[in-house]
Amino acid sequence: SQQGEEDPQALSIQEGENATMNCSYKTSINNLQWYRQNSGRGLVHLILIRSNEREKHSGRLRVTLDTSKKSSSLLITASRAADTASYFCATDRYDKIIFGKGTRLHILP
Amino acid sequence: DVKVTQSSRYLVKRTGEKVFLECVQDMDHENMFWYRQDPGLGLRLIYFSYDVKMKEKGDIPEGYSVSREKKERFSLILESASTNQTSMYLCASSTPWTGHTGELFFGEGSRLTVL
Numbered sequence A: 001s002q003q004g005e006e007d008p009q010a011l012s013i014q015e016g017e018n019a020t021m022n023c024s025y026k027t028s029i030n031n032l033q034w035y036r037q038n039s040g041r042g043l044v045h046l047i048l049i050r051s052n053e054r055e056k057h058s059g060r061l062r063v064t065l066d067t068s069k070k071s072s073s074l075l076i077t078a079s080r081a082a083d084t085a086s087y088f089c090a091t092d093r094y095d096k097i098i099f100g101k102g103t104r105l106h107i108l109p
Numbered sequence B: 001d002v003k004v005t006q007s008s009r010y011l012v013k014r015t016g017e018k019v020f021l022e023c024v025q026d027m028d029h030e031n032m033f034w035y036r037q038d039p040g041l042g043l044r045l046i047y048f049s050y051d052v053k054m055k056e057k058g059d060i061p062e063g064y065s066v067s068r069e070k071k072e073r074f075s076l077i078l079e080s081a082s083t084n085q086t087s088m089y090l091c092a093s094s095t096p097w098t099g100h101t102g103e104l105f106f107g108e109g110s111r112l113t114v115l
Helices: none
Strands: A004-007 A010-014 A019-025 A031-037 A043-050 A055-058 A061-066 A071-076 A085-093 A096-099 A103-108 B004-006 B010-013 B019-021 B023-025 B031-038 B042-049 B065-070 B073-078 B087-094 B110-114
Touching: A004 A085, A010 A019, A019 A031, A019 A085, A019 A103, A031 A061, A031 A071, A043 A055, A043 A061, A043 A071, A071 A085, A096 B042, B004 B087, B010 B019, B019 B110, B023 B031, B031 B073, B042 B065, B042 B073, B073 B087
Parallel strands: A010 A103, B010 B110
Antiparallel strands: A004 A019, A019 A071, A031 A043, A031 A085, A055 A061, A061 A071, A085 A096, A085 A103, B004 B023, B019 B073, B023 B073, B031 B042, B031 B087, B065 B073, B087 B110
8 A cells, every 4th residue: 555645646847946746644654755757767766854854955855744744845946857757755664665656747948 | 886777678578478577786785675666556565675585575466476596686576477467667775774764776677568
């Protein structure tokens, strides 16, 4: 069963705008991760946030985690064409990493 | 650079055939995973392994088996391929977990079509 669910399923924005994706999960976690997948390729790890952290930054990425609401958000600032991809959140469930269904992000020129 | 290599990017097989999907990692990782990815369903965990000769079922193990004879190699086996196993298969590896899960390193995927 899915642990994390991303929202929205798809998002189109103009280049230069910020993109925000959300992830909700069901059970308590040790940490939450975000991954990117370019079309037809494998997933690439973006960022990991631990359950005792509330916010984390990496370059143009900002991730927040609210364990009381069981939710996380990924913000990509100043979007570029190369950011067009699917984005997945992943949470640990027991000893497994479980992925959501992803958000498809399309950056318009 | 860390690397997870999947033996075939594209395969076409016939119903009933035995299919081997190979995955090799060069990072000396203990943990290895097989996921399948389908439109609208995201990634689903098939099997994983924490050590050589060790395997654990994921969420959808039916119709699959795995083999891990060497630390760097994790094979996914479809004993008798069926059309509903047409999918993208993704292998991943990671360092051991200590209560805080580490990142997964993924291969490029193997797109299997079963006719």
